[in-house]
Amino acid sequence: MLEEIAIENLGVIRSARVPLSDGLTVITGETGAGKTMVLTGLNLLMGAKADPQSVRPGASSAAVEGRVRVSGRDAVLGRVDEAGGEVEDDGTVVILRTIADGRSRAHLGGRAVPQGVLAEIAEDLFTVHGQADQLRLRTSGKQRDALDTFVGPAHQRVLAAYRAAWTERGGLLAEITDLEARGAERAREVELLRIGLEEIERVDPQTGEDVELQALIERLSNAEALRTAATEAHEAVAGEDADGARENAIALVERARRALDAAAHSDAALGALATRFAEVGYLLSDVATDVAAYVDDLQADPAGLETAHNRMAELNALTRSYGESIDAVLQWASDAGLRLLDLDDGGDRLTSMRARVEELDGELNRLAEILTAERSRGASDLATAVTNELHGLAMGGAHLVVTVDRLDQPGPFGADQVTFLLVPHPGAPERPLGKGASGGELSRVMLALEVALATSGGAAAARTAETPRSTFVFDEVDAGVGGRAAVEVGRRLAQLGRTTQVVVVTHLAQVAAFADAHLVVTKSSDGDAGASDGDDGMITVTGVREVTADARVRELARMLSGQDDSETARTHALELLESSVVGR
Numbered sequence: 001m002l003e004e005i006a007i008e009n010l011g012v013i014r015s016a017r018v019p020l021s022d023g024l025t026v027i028t029g030e031t032g033a034g035k036t037m038v039l040t041g042l043n044l045l046m047g048a049k050a051d052p053q054s055v056r057p058g059a060s061s062a063a064v065e066g067r068v069r070v071s072g073r074d075a076v077l078g079r080v081d082e083a084g085g086e087v088e089d090d091g092t093v094v095i096l097r098t099i100a101d102g103r104s105r106a107h108l109g110g111r112a113v114p115q116g117v118l119a120e121i122a123e124d125l126f127t128v129h130g131q132a133d134q135l136r137l138r139t140s141g142k143q144r145d146a147l148d149t150f151v152g153p154a155h156q157r158v159l160a161a162y163r164a165a166w167t168e169r170g171g172l173l174a175e176i177t178d179l180e181a182r183g184a185e186r187a188r189e190v191e192l193l194r195i196g197l198e199e200i201e202r203v204d205p206q207t208g209e210d211v212e213l214q215a216l217i218e219r220l221s222n223a224e225a226l227r228t229a230a231t232e233a234h235e236a237v238a239g240e241d242a243d244g245a246r247e248n249a250i251a252l253v254e255r256a257r258r259a260l261d262a263a264a265h266s267d268a269a270l271g272a273l274a275t276r277f278a279e280v281g282y283l284l285s286d287v288a289t290d291v292a293a294y295v296d297d298l299q300a301d302p303a304g305l306e307t308a309h310n311r312m313a314e315l316n317a318l319t320r321s322y323g324e325s326i327d328a329v330l331q332w333a334s335d336a337g338l339r340l341l342d343l344d345d346g347g348d349r350l351t352s353m354r355a356r357v358e359e360l361d362g363e364l365n366r367l368a369e370i371l372t373a374e375r376s377r378g379a380s381d382l383a384t385a386v387t388n389e390l391h392g393l394a395m396g397g398a399h400l401v402v403t404v405d406r407l408d409q410p411g412p413f414g415a416d417q418v419t420f421l422l423v424p425h426p427g428a429p430e431r432p433l434g435k436g437a438s439g440g441e442l443s444r445v446m447l448a449l450e451v452a453l454a455t456s457g458g459a460a461a462a463r464t465a466e467t468p469r470s471t472f473v474f475d476e477v478d479a480g481v482g483g484r485a486a487v488e489v490g491r492r493l494a495q496l497g498r499t500t501q502v503v504v505v506t507h508l509a510q511v512a513a514f515a516d517a518h519l520v521v522t523k524s525s526d527g528d529a530g531a532s533d534g535d536d537g538m539i540t541v542t543g544v545r546e547v548t549a550d551a552r553v554r555e556l557a558r559m560l561s562g563q564d565d566s567e568t569a570r571t572h573a574l575e576l577l578e579s580s581v582v583g584r
Contacts, residue, residue, distance in 0.1 A: 001069045001501045002126075002471050003092060005045070007544075009059035010099075011037040016544040018519060024497035026512045027505045027544075028559060029521030035505050038521065038544065039475055042066070042503075044097040046126055047119030050104035061100035067092050068125060076121045083117055085109020127450075128473045137420075137446055138433055144375075144418035147402060149453050150385075151378035158374070159413070162367040166412050169360040172353050179350055190343050193336045196322060200333045203314050210315045210326040213308055220305040223298055230295045238288035250288065253281045364410060371414040375404045379418070382452060389448030389492060394485030397425040400445070420445075444489065447474070451492050454499050471501040486510035490580065509559035513576035520547050520555050553577070 005018040018038060029035045037054075041064040044050060055062040070076045071091025080086075080093055085108040087093050095118060096107040106115045137143070148159055179186075219226065237249045247255070257277035264271030315326055323329040379402035387399040401421040409415070421430040424441060433445065450472065474493070490511035496502050497516060506512055521544050547555050556573035557566055 002042075002066060002503070003069055004067045005038070005041055006065040007037070007041045007063075009056040009062040010041055010064060011054055011056060012523060013037050013041075013543070014056060014059075018544050019517075019546065020501065020503065021517050022497075022501060023516030024494050024502045024504065024514060025517040025519060026515040027503065027519045027521060028507065028512050028555060030523065030558075031507075035521045036475075039473065039505060042126075042473060043128070044104075045095045045118065046122035046128070047106070047115045047117070049115075050097065050099050052099060052102040052104075055099055061098060063096065063098045065097075066095045068095060070121075070125070073124055076124050079117065079121050080109050083108050083113045084111040085113070086111070126471045126473060128475070137442065137449075140417055140419060141413075143402075143420045143433070144413060144416070146420075146449055146453065147375055147378055147382055147404075147418050150382045151374050155371070155374045155378070158367055158370050162364060162371060162414060163412065165360050165363050165367065166410075169357055169364065172357050172360070176350060176353050176357070186343055190340065193340045193343070197333060197336055197340070200318060200322065200329060203318055205315055205318060205326045205329060207327060207330060210312070210319070213312050213315065217305065217308045217312060220301055220308065223301070227295055227298050230291050230298065234288055234291040234295065237284055237291070250281060250284050253277055253284060257281060368410050368415040372404065372406060372416050375414075375416055375418065379404050385452035385455075386445070386448045389451050390444060393444045393448060393488045393492060394483070395424070395441070395444060398441075399423050400448075401430050444485070447489060447492055447496075451496050454496050471503065472496065474502070474504045482508070483510075487579075490514035494580070507559065509556045509573065509576060512556060512559065513573075513580040518547050518552050518555065519544055 001022070002020050004020060007013045007016045007018070009015075016038075027035055027038055040054065044064045045066040045068075069090075069092050070080065070087060076093075077087065085093060087109060093109045094107075097115075097118075098105045098107075104115065106113050106118050108117060108121075137146075148155060235248070239248050257274050260270050260274035260277060264274055318329045319325060322332040383400045383402040390396075390398045390400065399422075401423065403419045403421065405417045405419070407415045407417055420433040422433050422441070422445065423430050433442070486508045487510045490508075491514060493502055493504055493511065494514040494516075504511065504515075512518060523543075553570055553573045554565075556576060557563070557569035560572055561569035563569060
């Protein structure tokens, strides 16, 4: 439920705070005063596209802020939480739209969001009826939606189950088509994968084998140079001349140790150095032993080198085709094996999916039969309810016919085409609502339909004392009507306001008299606005105020006669107010 709208610098409205309460709220005012700007502000809160030209001349930006009660609406609360917004302690959330520098921004619960998010939550909070909505009512889809709403919550659950099955079936059919269309491609892929896996299996590479093999080839290819280097190193560390004249590194270190050890009794520090020389001697002995062993092991092996080269050629053939290294080749083989299993399973999957489609077809047929039966039963009741309302709206000779025709092929909403036919007066032929109704008749049919939906058994069953109120907004619902019909429009709007919040922009006093709250849009001239509408440098500025008591009588008198000081009009206004109280 919408509790308040605050508007700044939107169109002719410089600053206005519009309080909204339960029941029926009417918005009136002189032509050009800016009543439509209030609806424009509301549309912005509902995610409508912003027009940069709607910023008031002389102002740099415009803003519309709304406070909406969302407690009890789980879908809306979830969307607010998902967007990172915050719900106030009293169960309300603040929606803000700003227009500045040609750009529009949206905020929900203090968090910036795309305007589409506001449109999403508005679907659960508001129902707007204007001329565009009258046009939508002419479509078969909207008429079917209205009938489905009238039938009630149990029917809606069946429809939801049908929609889910239809969506699943569509996804499966698309996947089946894709699998069948790519059959040849899949066969080629299977063949390539199998060839690759067979080649890798034949070579049987091991993890890291290419790295180890490259090191072996490098070693065998340079065996003589390696032997020469190792031999020279061994001679330097532990080698001797034939006559023993040359001392090697081990002997020299040992001589140094003995020299220090001989004098160590005179200085402990010298003894420590002797110990370190001993350690160096042990290390040199170990190195000399290892180098000697290396020389003994290192043998020229032409046959081994050739074998290594041949093996490396096999590995290189794999890395050229399946990866930069043998480890990458092995990873490709693992992935290819899984992919091959998936592709080989394609036939089984197709069989399984086709079987599931058959199951869904049976389920859809069953649910479609239920939907058709429930719609057929509800069609007569809805036609009767709307016809009764039309009789009260000065269309006494009119009646609505709701037909449910079975389609040859089911669709996403069942197998029915719902059509609203209007008979405007006795003896007239039944004609589709989109072809046989004038604008004024469509307005009254729409109002009659909303009253019928709001007071239907299905709506009553779904409504509890804790059920959040919806907000209905009507723009020009009284277009093309007057006199007694206008009174009945007001009466029906008041009746709708007993269970929902209703906001109506009207120019008819007969409708305004039934309001629970009456807001008047007034205009004045402002010479300090910084921009002008005319040559006098003045700009029209609009404000919104609630009228009660005598002020309300004056506004109704103005709507009746164009003058708020006419005694005749005031008397008529008082009569309207009194009769509206009696007629509720």
